[in-house]
Amino acid sequence: MIHQDANLVKNIFEKEKLEQTPTRNGYGLGMVRAGKENPNVVVLCADLTESTRSEYFQKEFPKRFIEMGVAEQNMAVVASGLAAAGKIPFISSYAVFSPGRNFEQIRTTIALNYQPVKIGGAHAGISVGPDGATHQALEDIALMRVLPNMTVLVPADAIETEKATFEAAKTQGPVYIRFARAATPVFTTKDTAFEIGKSYPVFEPKDKDKVDCAIIACGPLVYNAILAAKELEEEGLSIAVINNHTIKPMDEEHVIKAAKKAGAVVTVEEHQINGGMGSAVAEILAINFPVPMEFIGVQNRFGESGEPDELLEKFGMGASSIKEAVKKVIKRK
Amino acid sequence: MIHLHDDKIKFLEETANQIRQDVIEMLVEAKSGHSAGPLGMADIFTALYFHILNHDPKNPMWEERDRLVLSNGHITPVRYAAMARAGYFPIEELKTLRKFGTRLQGHPERLRLPAVETTSGPLGSGLGQASGMALAAKMDNKKWRTYCLLSDGEHDTGNLWESVMFAGKYKLNNLTAIMDRNNIQIDGFTEDIMPLEPLRQKYESFNWHVLEIDGHNFEEIVGACEEAKAIFEKPTMIIAHTIPGKGVDFMERDFKWHGIPPNKEEAKKALHQLRTLDGKIKSEHE
Numbered sequence: 001m002i003h004q005d006a007n008l009v010k011n012i013f014e015k016e017k018l019e020q021t022p023t024r025n026g027y028g029l030g031m032v033r034a035g036k037e038n039p040n041v042v043v044l045c046a047d048l049t050e051s052t053r054s055e056y057f058q059k060e061f062p063k064r065f066i067e068m069g070v071a072e073q074n075m076a077v078v079a080s081g082l083a084a085a086g087k088i089p090f091i092s093s094y095a096v097f098s099p100g101r102n103f104e105q106i107r108t109t110i111a112l113n114y115q116p117v118k119i120g121g122a123h124a125g126i127s128v129g130p131d132g133a134t135h136q137a138l139e140d141i142a143l144m145r146v147l148p149n150m151t152v153l154v155p156a157d158a159i160e161t162e163k164a165t166f167e168a169a170k171t172q173g174p175v176y177i178r179f180a181r182a183a184t185p186v187f188t189t190k191d192t193a194f195e196i197g198k199s200y201p202v203f204e205p206k207d208k209d210k211v212d213c214a215i216i217a218c219g220p221l222v223y224n225a226i227l228a229a230k231e232l233e234e235e236g237l238s239i240a241v242i243n244n245h246t247i248k249p250m251d252e253e254h255v256i257k258a259a260k261k262a263g264a265v266v267t268v269e270e271h272q273i274n275g276g277m278g279s280a281v282a283e284i285l286a287i288n289f290p291v292p293m294e295f296i297g298v299q300n301r302f303g304e305s306g307e308p309d310e311l312l313e314k315f316g317m318g319a320s321s322i323k324e325a326v327k328k329v330i331k332r333k
Numbered sequence: 334m335i336h337l338h339d340d341k342i343k344f345l346e347e348t349a350n351q352i353r354q355d356v357i358e359m360l361v362e363a364k365s366g367h368s369a370g371p372l373g374m375a376d377i378f379t380a381l382y383f384h385i386l387n388h389d390p391k392n393p394m395w396e397e398r399d400r401l402v403l404s405n406g407h408i409t410p411v412r413y414a415a416m417a418r419a420g421y422f423p424i425e426e427l428k429t430l431r432k433f434g435t436r437l438q439g440h441p442e443r444l445r446l447p448a449v450e451t452t453s454g455p456l457g458s459g460l461g462q463a464s465g466m467a468l469a470a471k472m473d474n475k476k477w478r479t480y481c482l483l484s485d486g487e488h489d490t491g492n493l494w495e496s497v498m499f500a501g502k503y504k505l506n507n508l509t510a511i512m513d514r515n516n517i518q519i520d521g522f523t524e525d526i527m528p529l530e531p532l533r534q535k536y537e538s539f540n541w542h543v544l545e546i547d548g549h550n551f552e553e554i555v556g557a558c559e560e561a562k563a564i565f566e567k568p569t570m571i572i573a574h575t576i577p578g579k580g581v582d583f584m585e586r587d588f589k590w591h592g593i594p595p596n597k598e599e600a601k602k603a604l605h606q607l608r609t610l611d612g613k614i615k616s617e618h619e
Contacts, residue, residue: 042472066468074495076456079464083402084443084451086473089465105458105492113452208603 001233002226003201007191008091013230016180019186023179023220025121026158028053031090037090039064044079045073045092051181052092053120055080072098076105083115088169092162095121095137095178109215110174111147118168119144119176125270126298126315127182127217127240127308136294137178142275144176145248151175151196152247154269154277156222157186161246163194171196180270182308184220199251203229205238206276213278213326214240214258216306217246217268218277220298221317228322239326247277253286259291264329266294270312273297294325337598341384347420349379353580355414355427359601360594362583363431365529366439369577369590370484371411373515373548377573378415380554381480390420393448399477400466402450405484405513407592412449420557421448437592451545457490462501467568468531475542478562481510484551486518488554489527500568502542508568509561513548516586536570548573580607 002008005196035041039219044066045054058065068075072093079089091098099119110117115155124137129265139272145152151171155161161179168175193200203226205211217225229239242258244251259265265285269276273295298315312318334359336435352560356371381401382388388398403412410430420435429435436446440454451462451471462483470477487493512532520526536543542564546553552571577591578584583604584595593602 063472069495071495071499073458073492074461075497076500077461077492078465078468078499081402081449081462082469083465083469084358084462085466085469085475087469099424109462110459226552274607 001206003204006200006202006293007141007189007193009187011102012187012226013115015185015227015252020179020183021158021186022183023155023158023161023247024051024053024181026058026155026161027120027122027179028192030162031057033162034167034169035064038085038169041088041090041091042067042082043092044075046070046097048093048122049232052120054092063112071110073102073105074104077109079117080109080113080115083263086147088116088118089317090118090120092120092122093221094164095140096135099140099176100137103143107147111149114149114170117174117324118147119174120165121178123181124178124307125215126303126311127220127270129182129308129311130305132219132305133302135235137328138204138272138303140176140178140273140296141247141269141277142279145280145308146225149173150248153196153217153245154247156219156243157184157188159186159188160192160194164245165307167194167196174330178219180220185223187223187226197246197249198246199242199246200227201240202243203239203241205240206231207238210238212238212242212261212330213266214242215255215322215326216242216255216258216281219270221268221270224319225322228229228319228326231319232323232326237326239318243316244277244281245313247280250280250284252288253285253322255281258288259285262291262323263290264333266296266322266325266329268296268317270317271297273299292329294329296322296325334545335552338550342551345379345526348383348509349375350580350610352414353613354420354604354607355418356410356481357595357600357607359410359414359427359430361597361600362428364594365382365431366594367407367592368406368584368594369517370405370513370515372410372581372584373577373579374411374482374513375579376551377482377511377547377554380551382415382419384555385558386387387477388448388482392414393421394464397475397477398448400450400479401462402459402463402466402479402481403441403453404481406453406489409441411542412441415450433601450612456484456487457492457619460493461496461499462509463510464496464503467500467505470505470507471505477544480506481508483510483512485512485516485523485529488532497539504566506566509558509571510568511571511573513575514572515575515592517577518603519588519591521588526607532572537588540567542567543568544569545572545574548551548575549579549594580615581601582611
């Protein structure tokens, strides 16, 4: 059942009736909110102003919007310079370009420099769809979480992305925020708690102390994990689902607690299984409380063109694949 | 053309000579590092820290200070030496260059030493950072200027040219860049590795104001930096023609000295040349 304290939408299981909004809209709105609160917030964009929703900020604060042209490396270093002089820059592009193309500039001039630059990675995941493999970032979580000083956020819907973006502006140091192109269900509400570094239970068994498996998910796939958990519950299994939006610094305490209670964990993310959120969970559990794990994500291959749902199904990230992984991991207990 | 008082020129020349000696001593002590670039840029660093920059070594992070971004971080020993001589930190600390626990990292790090402004070493990214600082100063109506020192070799990178376009677009006339045009890079002469010329015309076509100077002539260095302050609507690039290894005859113009330090014997010879002004002074002060 849905966790009572999560304040999610009431009709969460009526997928067709839920508002469908891309998480990138939340990024745009969050930057505007941050800009209203702090005059030092500036936004840079590399020729993708509409599709990254940086245009919301551009319209509100034209003098604080900086068009970089198709120059992601320069966008990173100019942002570092702006930050050195007191600004809080958001840099917007597709995740394959930023942090993909400009990784070294981010590493040296933002992360090692410890500058408060906020990196917005749009069109992350396979759900980018028709654009195909070149534009589907499946490696960005790994690239960013390996950097010291970097905070990494993968919010689950548009409302949570707005909160994450707003909070990122107030966080010291660099932050990476990952969001997606496709419209996905809005299932959190303005009352759903959000704090960087804290993961939240969104689904729990009727008997809280009897859990067969914990699903730890991030991004819009949290919704698929909830759907899978409900179906598994109907089949008689007791499932907990955690919205693990902060990949770094991860809520270790909650992850360990969940593993101890369930004795088996499935991670769910729209990213390569190598080096992503699931890997980070495995690192924590290997040291603290090893349990059998299964990883839902892209299995060491590139994406392709198609509609988001077709691709998620083909690449094994739909609710049915999550259910299979849960059953498999429970057998390994 | 700016005319500096003879006493001023003498003071700057002596200071630059001292800084070159510091560089040799630091490198021989560190047993690794770059020789040619720091020696070639000693006059420009001296002019900046002892005449041009508006700064306060006793209050290094003074908000109104001019920002000096060193893009080619590998020549940092000359900056460290100039900063120490200007009073930022004790001269003795120079001997810790590249050693365990030092603030004087092999390549400069912002969080370790106040007023180095940024972490650098990977080439091609300093001009963009300096542009970001200059743009922020314009947005906030601040009077301080941003100076960026960069190498000729790093003009091979794409990031640098992105920054050149950007600074031209935003008309960053509060940005002065100084290029160390010494014609060498690690693998050889710049025009053999990846031809850069015509550099002046390239910058002019990107909407920069361009000046070319003798990078070892203090009146030309100071004069160019003064002229840059008077330019509206354009950033200024000062192409400073320098001799790599300047002041030590066996290092001058030889790209082999780009990335290596002198050994003890070579350092002794180099220091002797610097202390006697190439034999012109008989009584060497050790």
